[in-house]
Amino acid sequence: MSRDRALWVLPASLFAALLLGLLPLPEALVPLRPYWLALVLAYWVLEEPGHAGLGLAFLVGLLADLAFGTLLGEQALRLxxxxxxxxxxRARVRFFPLSQQAFTIGALLLNDRIVVAALQLALGKPLPPALSWFAPALGMLLWPPLFLLLDSLRLRSWRRT
Known part of the structure; x- marks a missing residue:
């Protein structure tokens, strides 16, 4: 029971990731923006599979589509x-060392870039800028500190309740 009450961190972190995705950046840096929602959702799918799964990914994706003004269902599909x-x-990735997890997350983010490119191609839209292919590498570098931050918040809130 107390563990369920500690899950305030899950919606708060997803909301923070949504806000980070909406944060204005200089035009030159926009293609390098890490996919914050994917990073945060990946943490929760790995650490709390009973509370974060396909349904949550789809709902968060729909909210992101509405917030970002993208094609309805695009982010839902990606997430x-x-x-x-x-x-x-999950059984394998969860027990990888953090550095190996980062490479796995980088590969998943690269897969996401491929999905975006395929969607853009299928819709007849121009392909994403070449610089956007470096965003998965940035997400890979951000994974260890983000993982440690979310893990400390989750465990601290779980101990207090």
Whole structure:
């Protein structure tokens, strides 16, 4: 019971990731923006699979589509694919060292870039800028500190309740 009450960190972190995605950046840096929602959702799918799964990924994706003004269902599809792959390999990925987890997350973010490019191509839109292919590397570098931050918040709130 007390563990369930400690899950305020999950919606708060997803909301913070949504805000980070909306944060204005200089035009030159926009393609390098890390996919914050994917990073935060990946943490929760790995650490709290009973509370974070495909349904949450889809709902968060729909909210992100509305917030970012993207095609309705685009982010929902992207986050659901990411959550599905992570759920499938959770037993292995969860016990990787943090550096190896970072490479795995980088590969998942690269897969996300491929999904975005395929969607853009299918819709007849121009492909994302070449600089956007470096965003997964940035997400990979951000994974260890983000993981440690979310883990400390989750465990601290769980101990207090």
């Amino acid at each position: 659901t694919i990411l959550a599905f792959i992570l759920q499938r390999f």
